[in-house]
Amino acid sequence: MLRLLNLALMRGTRVLYSKANLIASPGERIGLVGPNGCGKSTLFAAILGELSPEEGDIETPPKERIAHVAQSFRVEDVSCIDYVLSGHAPLMKARENLALAEKSGDEMALAAAHTELAEVNEGAVVAQAKTILSGLGFQESDCERMVRDFSGGWRNRIALARALMRPADLLLLDEPTNHLDIDSLIWLENWLRRVESTVVIISHDREFLDRSVETIWSVEDGTICRYAGNYSQFERERIEKLRQQDAARRAYETTAAHLTAYIERFRYKASKARQAQSRIKMLERLESVEPVRSKREWRFNFLKPERLPDHLVDAEGLACGYDGNPILRGVAFSVRSGERIGILGVNGAGKSTLVKTIVGDLPPIAGEIRRGQGLEIGYFAQHQLDQLRMDETPLEQLRHIAPEAREQELRDFLGTYRFSGDFATSPVGPMSGGEKARLALALIAWKKPNLLILDEPTNHLDMETREALTIALSTYEGSVLLVSHDRHLLRAVTDELWLIHDGKRETYEGDLDDYAKLVLEHRRMTQAEAKAERAAARPEAPSINKSEARRLAAQERARIAELRKPLKRELEKVEKEMTKLGDRLKALDAQLADTEFYNSADQDKVAETLREHGELAPRVEALEMRWLELSEKIESIGKDAAESAAQ
Structure with missing residues (x-):
């Protein structure tokens, strides 16, 4: 359970938000969204106890029951699998106790330590760790490699795997998709659907949020608002909310103008004084509605290429790789004017290798x-930001490319990429990753290329900039080769897919949904093969007599009943609450359906009834969803046991 109670957080002297009152139910999956700098990561820090709220309280599970990916990754002299397992506190504690018992020579302590390790089920925990690592793109051989031997992106995956291993009531994920390929991202979505923890995710990947969360917490208007549904549903509801707010503002302004005009006209006339005073009080009671903050949609364009030759790039019998060692062989393709191609494949398959060969960075x-x-x-490379001159300004970097252009022309162009005024003459070094990515795109666009080759361009971009990039690429007149784990971008921009796998490049005939099914099926087959290998490696179980079988069956029934007990208790509570709130909601529905209610009741009463109904409806819906989840979990406990027995 996670509760924010009248919460206010600040950064320096700036209030990020205040009066935030939210509850995350057990097992709820929440997307935390908002513009960069609004305080999303700050909220995570407050939940973890790393900073104190300015006002209000945060109720969380015990710290040892909160899992998160640490921002600072310390490179340790430990194997990958051991680092991931270190996230499983019960296993670590059991291993520690066993080591102490072995050192002490105490037979009772040793027996107790072995019992504790058996209860943790070390073999199952290790198998789970390997499953998570496999899902995140690691090979079996990677498990024993030292953490220090992995690159930064893979270390981030290891840290994510460690967080997913931790038995937790609350899981906090801050941009978990940034260093994942599509295959690992698809696996992560499915993993998150099965976890029993409450999950809060910060992400700018709209399709990932659509598939992973059921609630949105949006940082907006100086507080945090809750919306039921995934990101797309949130967008629709948010737009409708802004429309209603704008309509309410116009109604307020019209009514206030009429009242003010009447007051000004008659307030000093004795015969109208009472009516004027009455309207003054009405004006004072009239609830002011803030105007909707006008949010001007930001757009930029890739300039029209000066030439659009029909034949751009062709390859035959191409072998690509490093230091004479090929990663891809027998590659043949042709890129023509106007073609828009997305490149799929797991990390390490050779996507970037192929791109670098096409660009000319690799012979x-x-x-x-x-x-x-x-x-x-x-060309936008994954490490493009490192090639920017950190001590120079955006204006200076653009002037290197266009020494003959007038300064005002350069400033106007940079302004379309949100580098205006002093920002255009500020050093690049202190800028955020998203700002550096925008500058890199601007420098590319100035050259008017006829073939854009973009390798993971969205890694540092917020939702608004991703949307602007999507629109810019959709209207670009040249050709596109795109490597990205952002499926929304791929869907909107590309009309052909290449698949890089097994050292080859093939044209993929399906769409991204077909590819997701292919990935999941491959994962299932891999897991089934691993399970079969483990089963084959186990010694054959000794036969048991009927009496022993009955005893074991009774023991298993008792175990299942014990597992179901807390779920059934929660189910009963949910049913009672659901009945209570459902009855109240029906009463409110009947009241609001009665036209006489609006004519006879006080308008404050009408507003209060509408507010109560608006609050109750999503609560009842959430309770119904929780009831279904609990029912399925209770049923699945018995099914899982039966399947295990059959195997």
Whole structure:
């Protein structure tokens, strides 16, 4: 359970939000959204106890029951699998107790330690850790590699795996998809659907949020608002809310103008004094409605290429790799004017290797690659931000590319990428990752390329900038080669897919939904094979007599009953609350359906009834969903036991 009670948080002297009152139910999956700098990560820090609220309280599970990915990753001299297992506190405690018992020589302590380790089920925990690592893209051989031997992106995956291993009531994930490929992202979505913890996710990946969460907490208007549903449903409801707020503001302004005009006209006339005073009080009671903050949608464009040759890039028998060691072989393709291609494949399959070979950063090991006359490539690499000059300003960096252009022309162009005024003449070094990514895109766009090759361009971009990039690419007149784990971007921009796997490039005939099914099926087959191997490696179970079988069956029934007991208790509570709130909601429905209620009742009473109904409806819906979840879990406990017995 997570509760925010009249919460206010500040950064420096700036209030991020206040009067935030929210409850996260057990097992609820929540997306925390809002513009960069609004205080999403600050909320996580407050939940973890790393900073204190300015006002209000945060009620959380015990700290040892909260899992999160640490922002600072300390490179340790430990294997990958051991680092991930260190997130499982019960296993670590059991291993520690066993080591102490072995050192002490106390037979009773040793027996107790072995019993504790058996109860934790070390084998199952290790198997789970390997499943998580496999889901996040690691090979079996990676388990024993030292953490220090992995690159930064893979270390982030290891940290995520460690967080997913932790038995927790609350799981906090801050941008978990940034270093994942599509295959791992699809696996993570499915994993999160099965976890029993309450999950809060900060993400700018709209499709990931659509598939992973059922509630949105949006930082807006100086507080945090709750919306039922995934990100797309939140967007629709938010737009409708803004429309209603704007309508209410116009109604307020019209009524207030009429009252003010009447007061000004008659307040000093004796015969109208009483009516004027009455309208003054009405004006004072009239609830002011803030105008909707006008949010101007930000847009930028990739400039129209000066030339659009038909043949851009061709390859035959191409082998790509490093230091003479090919990763891809026999690659053949042709990129023509206007083609828009998305490149799929797991990390390490060779997507970036192929892209670097097309760009010319890597020489072909074998075969031929032909670049058309007039080809102008605009290349955004995964590590493009590191190539910016950190001590220079955006204006200076653009001037290197366009020394002949007038300064005002350069400033106007940078302004379309949100580098206006002093921001255009500020050093790049202190800028955020998203701002640096925008600058890199601006420098590419100035050259008017006819082939854009973008390798994970969205990693540092917020939701608004991703949407602007999606629209810019959709209206771009040149050709596109796109490597991205952002499926919304891929769907909107590309009309052909390449699949890189098993050292080959193939045209993929399905769509992204087909690819997701393919990934999950491959994962299931891999897990089934691993399970079969483990079963084959186990010694054959000794036969037991009927009396022993009955005793074990009774023991198993008792175990299942014990597992179901807390779920049944919660189910009873949910049923009682659901009945109580459901009856109240029906009464409110009947009241609001009665036209006489609006004519006879005080308007404050009408507003209060509408407010209560608006609060109760999502609560009843949440209770119904929880009832279904609990019922399914209770039923699944028996099914899982039966399946295990059958195996």
